Amino acid sequence: MRYGVSMRRLLLPAVFGFIAAGSGTDFAAERSWFGTWVLNRAESHLVGPSITIALAPGGYRFDFGAVVFTVGSDGRDYATVSGRTTSLRQTGPREWFRVHKQNGREVDHSTLTVTADGSAMLIHTVATGPDGTTATHDERLDRVGTRGAGLEGTWRSTAAGVNVSRVMVWSDGGGGRIRREFPEEGQFSVGLPDGSVVPYGGPRAVPGVTVELRASSPSEMRWTEFVDAKPYTEGVDVLSAEGSRMTETSWPVARPADRQEAVYERK
Numbered sequence: 001m002r003y004g005v006s007m008r009r010l011l012l013p014a015v016f017g018f019i020a021a022g023s024g025t026d027f028a029a030e031r032s033w034f035g036t037w038v039l040n041r042a043e044s045h046l047v048g049p050s051i052t053i054a055l056a057p058g059g060y061r062f063d064f065g066a067v068v069f070t071v072g073s074d075g076r077d078y079a080t081v082s083g084r085t086t087s088l089r090q091t092g093p094r095e096w097f098r099v100h101k102q103n104g105r106e107v108d109h110s111t112l113t114v115t116a117d118g119s120a121m122l123i124h125t126v127a128t129g130p131d132g133t134t135a136t137h138d139e140r141l142d143r144v145g146t147r148g149a150g151l152e153g154t155w156r157s158t159a160a161g162v163n164v165s166r167v168m169v170w171s172d173g174g175g176g177r178i179r180r181e182f183p184e185e186g187q188f189s190v191g192l193p194d195g196s197v198v199p200y201g202g203p204r205a206v207p208g209v210t211v212e213l214r215a216s217s218p219s220e221m222r223w224t225e226f227v228d229a230k231p232y233t234e235g236v237d238v239l240s241a242e243g244s245r246m247t248e249t250s251w252p253v254a255r256p257a258d259r260q261e262a263v264y265e266r267k
Contacts, residue, residue, distance in 0.1 A: 037264035045261040046161030065254030066232045082208030118147040
């Protein structure tokens with residue numbers, strides 16, 4: 001999972017390759033990565049991301065692996081990551097209301113409901129885009145291990161691959177750079193695959209989320225994504241010999257067991 005996508009969704013990942021001076025690859029070989037890539041879900045091996053929630057003084061501690069923060073349950077805004085704030089308040093015996101803001105502007109609000117038997121959490125979210133348009137999303141998280149009545153515990157999303165892009169477009173970014181665009185997430189990155197760290201751009205880019213790209217061979221690209229300069233997700237993309245398929249293996253830095261493999265086909 002890449003935070004750009006995972007945080008394109010958590011609050012709400014990214015690789016590519018190209019020849020850079022001293023990279024040991026050549027421009028003609030790297031151009032073979034250019035094009036539109038579409039996820040083949042049937043041939044992919046995807047998992048849902050997990051989160052651990054623990055009681056904390058006056059609220060809860062949310063642990064996504066490399067990203068951890070505490071939010072009070074008093075309905076006030078608490079700083080989390082990348083210029084975001086989160087507020088949380090309990091609205092019923094098994095229900096909570098949560099609001100995410102970016103630089104003071106609400107980006108989504110959600111109702112979190114724990115089922116009567118404590119086995120699942122149902123999340124209904126209404127997201128607001130920069131232009132004021134709204135979209136709704138429903139997600140189910142299953143409790144892992146001992147059941148309880150509250151938010152505390154470890155939860156895994158039943159939406160396997162929710163943090164994987166369905167479509168990616170790789171193209172020439174000029175000056176020896178590659179542009180990788182994620183149309184459905186409203187984000188892109190442009191940079192050299194020489195270990196340089198670049199930010200994401202686009203209307204839904206999350207400030208503070210960056211990516212390091214490195215071409216390890218003409219058919220392999222490695223990447224690390226950072227949140228507030230802290231490594232969050234790692235991955236490797238491998239191009240098939242005939243150039244028609246790309247396989248991306250990714251994993252959260254702090255949770256390598258959540259490794260998944262996404263298979264993309266050239267459109």
